[in-house]
Amino acid sequence: MTAGPATDFHSHLIPGVDDGAADLAASRAAVAAMGRDGVATAITTPHFDGSLTLAPPMAEQRLAQLDAGFSLLTADAVVAACGVRLMRGVELMLDVPDPDVGDPRLRLNGGRFVLVEYPALQLPLSHADYAVRALRDKGWQPVLAHPERYRNVDDSLEQLLALRYAGAYFQLNAGSLVGYHGEGPRRRAAALLARGWVEYASSDYHGRGAPAVSAARAALAAGGAAEQAELLFCENPARLVRDEGPLRVSPVENSPPPTRSFWARLLGRGR
Numbered sequence: 001m002t003a004g005p006a007t008d009f010h011s012h013l014i015p016g017v018d019d020g021a022a023d024l025a026a027s028r029a030a031v032a033a034m035g036r037d038g039v040a041t042a043i044t045t046p047h048f049d050g051s052l053t054l055a056p057p058m059a060e061q062r063l064a065q066l067d068a069g070f071s072l073l074t075a076d077a078v079v080a081a082c083g084v085r086l087m088r089g090v091e092l093m094l095d096v097p098d099p100d101v102g103d104p105r106l107r108l109n110g111g112r113f114v115l116v117e118y119p120a121l122q123l124p125l126s127h128a129d130y131a132v133r134a135l136r137d138k139g140w141q142p143v144l145a146h147p148e149r150y151r152n153v154d155d156s157l158e159q160l161l162a163l164r165y166a167g168a169y170f171q172l173n174a175g176s177l178v179g180y181h182g183e184g185p186r187r188r189a190a191a192l193l194a195r196g197w198v199e200y201a202s203s204d205y206h207g208r209g210a211p212a213v214s215a216a217r218a219a220l221a222a223g224g225a226a227e228q229a230e231l232l233f234c235e236n237p238a239r240l241v242r243d244e245g246p247l248r249v250s251p252v253e254n255s256p257p258p259t260r261s262f263w264a265r266l267l268g269r270g271r
Contacts, residue, residue, distance in 0.1 A: 003221075003230060005040035006213050007237035009108055010091065010115060010145055010171060010202035013044040014069040020046065021207040027073055030207035031082045037211040039203070041085040041241060043108050044070075045115050048090035050099030050131075053106070063105055066090070087241065091145060092116045094131045101140055108143075111243035115171070117145045122152050123159050129166035136167050143169045143240075146204060148176050148188040157191055164197060169246065171200040172232070174216035180209070193228070193252035200246065201232040225252045 012020020013030050021027040034042055046066055052059040070088050073079055079086070089108035092099060094116050104110035114135060118124065135142045144163060147170050153159045160170075170192060176185040192198050203211040213233060220229035228249050236246035 003217070003226070004234045006038050006217070006233040007041040007241060008034065008039045008202045008205075008211075008213065008233075009043040009045065009089065009143075009200070009237050009240060010173075011042055011044045011205040011211075012046060012091075012207065013042065013086070013205070014046050014066065014073055014088075017066055017069045018047045019206060024072060024076060026207050028076065028078045028082075030205060031073075031079050031084050031086070033207075034203070034205060034211050034213075035082045035084045037203075037213045038217070039084055039211065039213055041087070041238070043087040043089045043241070044073075045089045045091040045108070047093060048106065049093045049095055050116075051093075051096045053100040053103075054096060054098075059103070063103065066105070089115060093119060095119050097127075097131045098134050099131070101135065101138075107140065109241050109243075111240070112139065113141045113143055113169075113240050113243070115145055116142045116168075118150070121150050123150050125152075128159075129162040129168075132163055132166040132168045141169065141245075142167070143171050143200065145171050146173045146176065146185075148172055148185045148192060149181060153188060155187060155191060157188065157195065157197070160192075160197070169199040170197055171202055172198050173204045174201055174212040174233075175204070175209075177201065177216040178212055178219050180212055190252075193225075193249075196249060196251040198232065198249055200236050200240070201229075202237065220252065223252070228252050 015021050015024045015027040021030050087109045132142045172189050176189040179186045205211040217229045231249045
C-alpha cells in the first residue's frame with residue numbers, strides 16, 4: 001500500500017475553547033505543525049459535555065462558542081496557508097448515559113460517527129457499554145477515543161470487551177504508539193493492535209509538542225505494519241469523513257518501540 005497523506009479526526013485546534021490551542025496564534029502554530037506532520041485533512045474536536053445535550057439552552061450556548069471559534073480559525077489567512085483542510089466535530093464526554101447528538105455539529109463532519117470519551121480517563125465500573133448501545137440504537141456510530149489511556153484498563157483489556165461487543169470502534173492516539181503518554185498506554189496500544197481491536201489512529205493534538213502522526217506511522221512501518229499504518233491513519237479516517245465504515249485492520253504482531261523517554265522529550269534530548 002502506498003503511503004499517503006493522513007486524515008486526522010481528533011484534535012483541539014479551535015482557539016480558546018478548551019485545553020487545546022489557547023488563542024489564534026497557538027491555533028496557527030498547531031495547524032502548521034499538523035501539516036508538517038503529514039496531515040492533509042483534520043476534523044478538530046473540542047471537548048463537549050454530553051450532559052449539556054439534555055439542557056438545550058446550555059448546549060446551544062456552548063455550540064455558539066464553538067461556531068465562533070471555528071469561524072475564526074477557518075477564516076484566518078495564515079491557517080489557510082498551512083494547506084490543511086479543516087472540518088469540525090466534538091469529543092463528547094459521556095458524563096450521562098443517554099446524550100442527544102441529533103445536532104450535526106456534535107458528530108464528526110456532521111455524519112453518523114461520534115467521537116466519545118468517559119470522564120477522568122476512567123471507564124465506569126459497570127455498564128460502560130450502555131451509552132454506546134444507546135447511541136447505536138439511535139443510528140449513530142460511537143468511536144471511543146484513546147482506549148489505551150484509561151487508567152482502570154489493565155493489560156488483559158478485559159474492561160474494553162463489553163464496548164467492542166456493543167459496537168464501539170476504537171481510536172488510538174498516535175503518541176501512545178511511540179511512548180509519548182508513558183509505558184502503560186504504549187503497551188496497551190500494542191495489545192489492542194495485536195488483537196485487531198483498532199480501526200483508527202489520530203493525533204489528539206492539543207498544540208503542544210509534536211502531533212506524533214509521522215512518528216507513529218514510521219514506527220509501525222519499521223515493525224512490518226506499513227499496511228496497517230495506512231489504514232489507521234489514512235484510509236479509514238478518510239472513509240469516516242465520507243461517512244463510510246472502516247476497513248478491517250489486521251492484527252499487528254510487533255509493537256512499535258518508544259522513541260524516547262518522557263524526561264528526554266521534556267528536556268529536548270534523545271532522538
